[in-house]
Amino acid sequence: NAGVTQTPKFRVLKTGQSMTLQCAQDMNHEYMYWYRQDPGMGLRLIHYSVGAGITDQGEVPNGYNVSRLKKQNFLLGLESAAPSQTSVYFCASGREESYNEQFFGPGTRLTVL
Amino acid sequence: GQNIDQPTEMTATEGAIVQINCTYQTSGFNGLFWYQQHAGEAPTFLSYNVLDGLEEKGRFSSFLSRSKGYSYLLLKELQMKDSASYLCAVVASNYQLIWGAGTKLIIKP
Numbered sequence: 620n621a622g623v624t625q626t627p628k629f630r631v632l633k634t635g636q637s638m639t640l641q642c643a644q645d646m647n648h649e650y651m652y653w654y655r656q657d658p659g660m661g662l663r664l665i666h667y668s669v670g671a672g673i674t675d676q677g678e679v680p681n682g683y684n685v686s687r688l689k690k691q692n693f694l695l696g697l698e699s700a701a702p703s704q705t706s707v708y709f710c711a712s713g714r715e716e717s718y719n720e721q722f723f724g725p726g727t728r729l730t731v732l
Numbered sequence: 733g734q735n736i737d738q739p740t741e742m743t744a745t746e747g748a749i750v751q752i753n754c755t756y757q758t759s760g761f762n763g764l765f766w767y768q769q770h771a772g773e774a775p776t777f778l779s780y781n782v783l784d785g786l787e788e789k790g791r792f793s794s795f796l797s798r799s800k801g802y803s804y805l806l807l808k809e810l811q812m813k814d815s816a817s818y819l820c821a822v823v824a825s826n827y828q829l830i831w832g833a834g835t836k837l838i839i840k841p
Contacts, residue, residue: 661736661819661831662775677828709774716827720765723774 620645623724625710631730632700640695640727642710650713651693652677652721653685655706662709668693669716700731734758736832738820743838744810752805752818752835760825766794766805767819769834775819779805807837815839 623644632638644651649670654662664677666685674685682704686694693712697704707728711721736756744750756764763782767775781787781796781803793806805818817834824830 659740659833661833662821662829663831664828667828718763718780719823719827719829720777720780721829723776725774 623710623712623722625724625727629728633732636700637698640708642693642724643691644712648712648714652711653695654709657706702731705731734830736820738832738835741836746810746839746841748810749808754803754820756801756822758822758824758830762823764796764803765821769817810839812839
């Protein structure tokens with residue numbers, strides 16, 4: 620099992636460009652999450668999904684959109700990148716709500732110039 | 733508001749014992765996780781506490797006091813590979829995880 624995979628691993632964007640971060644999991648988990656991690660701060664939830672076709676906003680959703688057409692895939696989109704979105708992005712998945720152990724992908728390091 | 737506090741950095745010696753503390757104030761409580769994160773890598777699960785008391789797993793133990801809003805992670809017989817950041821996360825009333833900023837643990841020979 621690959622677990623949670625993310626592509627790309629690294630990306631450099633110019634301000635105003637758009638991109639999509641891809642996440643896939645092969646553990647048949649219902650729940651999927653997108654976080655960003657910045658120095659000196661805890662992981663912050665951007666968006667999450669409780670099943671295919673169902674998404675909701677987290678703590679810091681502005682500037683991002685998500686899509687979950689299939690259970691195993693969760694996409695994070697940046698429509699018009701800004702330098703404030705320079706961060707490391709982690710995708711995670713979990714099997715249930717009440718015991719919320721989450722399994723993380725390797726991360727995408729994004730720099731916006 | 734919701735707040736989780738951990739020390740920013742700690743240093744310990746190989747073979748010794750270290751205790752990393754976490755205090756929290758959150759809207760509701762449905763459990764507390766500890767994760768380990770090596771530099772440049774993803775967080776990985778270490779432990780979960782939902783009831784008061786100590787949970788032991790090999791060299792690692794985690795303690796919870798819900799009345800005090802307090803947890804600690806105890807690492808024994810420290811090894812160089814234990815150099816990492818340790819993240820405390822509380823499961824809030826909506827079952828989302830609220831994360832601390834992490835404690836960077838430096839192990840010296």
